[in-house]
Amino acid sequence: MPEGHTLKRLALHLTEAFAGRPVRVSSPQGRFAAEAATIDGSTLERAESAGKHLFLDFAADHLVHIHLGLIGVFEISTLATPDAAPAPIGQVRLRLSNTQSYADLRGATRCDLIGSIGRAEVVAALGPDPLRADADPDLAWQRIRRSNRAIGDLVMDQAVLAGIGNVYRAEVLFRHGIHPLRPGSSLRAGQFASIWADLVALMATGVETGRIDTVRPEHTPEAMGRPPRVDDHGGEVYVYRRNGMPCHVCGSLVRTGELVGRNTFWCPRCQPVFRSRGRTVGHTHGRSTRRPT
DNA sequence: CCTCTATGGCGAA
DNA sequence: TCGCCCTAGAGGC
Numbered sequence: 001m002p003e004g005h006t007l008k009r010l011a012l013h014l015t016e017a018f019a020g021r022p023v024r025v026s027s028p029q030g031r032f033a034a035e036a037a038t039i040d041g042s043t044l045e046r047a048e049s050a051g052k053h054l055f056l057d058f059a060a061d062h063l064v065h066i067h068l069g070l071i072g073v074f075e076i077s078t079l080a081t082p083d084a085a086p087a088p089i090g091q092v093r094l095r096l097s098n099t100q101s102y103a104d105l106r107g108a109t110r111c112d113l114i115g116s117i118g119r120a121e122v123v124a125a126l127g128p129d130p131l132r133a134d135a136d137p138d139l140a141w142q143r144i145r146r147s148n149r150a151i152g153d154l155v156m157d158q159a160v161l162a163g164i165g166n167v168y169r170a171e172v173l174f175r176h177g178i179h180p181l182r183p184g185s186s187l188r189a190g191q192f193a194s195i196w197a198d199l200v201a202l203m204a205t206g207v208e209t210g211r212i213d214t215v216r217p218e219h220t221p222e223a224m225g226r227p228p229r230v231d232d233h234g235g236e237v238y239v240y241r242r243n244g245m246p247c248h249v250c251g252s253l254v255r256t257g258e259l260v261g262r263n264t265f266w267c268p269r270c271q272p273v274f275r276s277r278g279r280t281v282g283h284t285h286g287r288s289t290r291r292p293t
Numbered sequence: 294c295c296t297c298t299a300t301g302g303c304g305a306a
Numbered sequence: 307t308c309g310c311c312c313t314a315g316a317g318g319c
Contacts, residue, residue, distance in 0.1 A: 003300050052301075070301045071313045091312065107313045109302060158302085165300045212300075240300085261307090262301090 002068040004163020005206030007049035008131045012207070013076055014047035014056065017101040023058075024097045028088040035113035036094065038062065044096075051126045051162030056096075061115045064094070065122065069109030076103040126162035130199040131207065137196040144184035144192060151187060152180025152259045155195075164199065167240045170265045171214040172198055174238045179271045180264050211235040219248045239265040 025040045027033040045057045054074070056064035068074065078101050079085060085102040088095060094105040105111060112118075127143070128135035140161050144154050154160050156169045164172070173180050176195055178187070206212050212235040220236060221228040226248075229236055238248055243256035243265055252269040 006300075067302075068300095069303090069311065070299060071311065072301090073313060107311060109311060156301095167300050169300095263299095 002052055002070070002072065003165035003168055003203075003206070003212070004049070004051055004129060004131050005203045005212070006210075007052055007054050007068070007163070008203075009207045009210055010074055010076075011047040011049040011054060014044075014074075014096070014103060017076055017078075017103065018044045018096055018098060019046050020044070021098055024095075026095045026097075028092040028095055032094050032111050032113075035064075038113065039064070050123045050132070051129050051158055052165070053122055053126075055119055063114050063116065063119055065110060065112045065114045065118065066094075066105065066108055067110035069107070072106065072108035074103060074105045074108070076101060126158055127160040129162040130196065130203050131163055137193070140196070141189065141192045144187060145189070147184040149184055150181045150259060151178060151184050152264050154184045156260075156262070161199075163203065166262050166264070167212045167235075167237065168199065168202065168214075170240045171212070171237055172202065174265075174267060174271060175214065177271055179273055180259055180266055212237065212240075214238060215248060224248065239267055241265065 021043060022041050023044045025036045025042075027036040039058045039062045042059045042062065045059060047054065047056050049055070052067060054066040054068075056066070058064070066072075066074065079099075082099045085095075085097050088104060091106055092104045093108055093111050096103045114122075127140050128137050130137075143160050144151070147154055152169060152173060155172070156164055156166065170180070172195055175198060176191060178191065178195075202212075202214055215236045215238060217223060219238070239254045242254045245254055246252065247254055247267040247270060250267065250269045252267055254265055254267055256263055256265050258264070
């Protein structure tokens with residue numbers, strides 16, 4: 001579930017459940033045991049996110065740096081009976097607990113104990129994050145406009161823009177009619193400004209709802225009289241994992257293809273092929289027939 | 294039951 | 307480019 005909105009939502013909920021009081025910290029699985037012992041019983045000052053990174057800010061400059069990766073889960077539970085946290089199930093790398101709540105971390109790519117300098121290094125390597133009020137979108141634009149890499153690649157490069165993952169990438173490019181293989185240098189400033197504003201709004205909604213919904217009001221299941229999406233993602237989207245299915249806007253079959261190691265999705269009519277010096281980019285790219293299982 | 298895929302990204306080769 | 311992290315849901319048998 002982890003794009004930037006998931007991490008920000010997690011930071012808010014962890015702050016709510018644990019901040020301002022001493023926290024029991026343990027590593028039932030053992031891989032974080034020594035670090036957990038160092039901070040066990042100290043006060044959590046806050047939890048915060050930057051892009052897809054999560055920081056648990058404990059007293060005395062101890063910070064837990066977490067990255068969920070693709071399969072990581074950090075689940076917060078409220079106890080029905082105070083002080084009755086259940087035995088951990090599965091590989092729990094990190095458990096936070098107090099009298100009322102506990103939170104279990106599983107499957108994370110990264111879980112390290114660092115200091116505020118370490119956090120500054122992580123944050124410095126990230127591009128502007130649409131979920132942070134202090135973000136400067138021009139830093140991203142200056143890189144995009146000078147790059148010949150595909151916009152579908154740039155938009156998901158965390159050093160260019162922080163927090164965007166494979167769903168928001170496919171969806172935001174669809175919403176702006178931009179083919180994912182267009183070079184960054186082919187975009188106009190106004191197009192990027194619109195994309196940025198859209199990401200700010202879409203991701204803020206994602207923080208509130210905990211899901212990724214990108215369809216405009218006229219394309220919801222209710223408005224179109226179509227069945228709602230039924231898969232593990234839940235959100236209503238235009239193209240993500242909809243290859244071979246008709247576009248909600250024009251009816252063309254949504255296509256998929258690999259872009260720097262990840263599947264991406266687009267509508268061949270709503271996101272027209274970019275033409276440059278008589279060459280056609282992306283024309284032969286993509287499969288409308290193969291569907292994910 | 295098994296196998297596959299996935300909203301990431303790191304480090305080894 | 308690949309393995310890993312080792313979760314979770316879907317689909318096949």
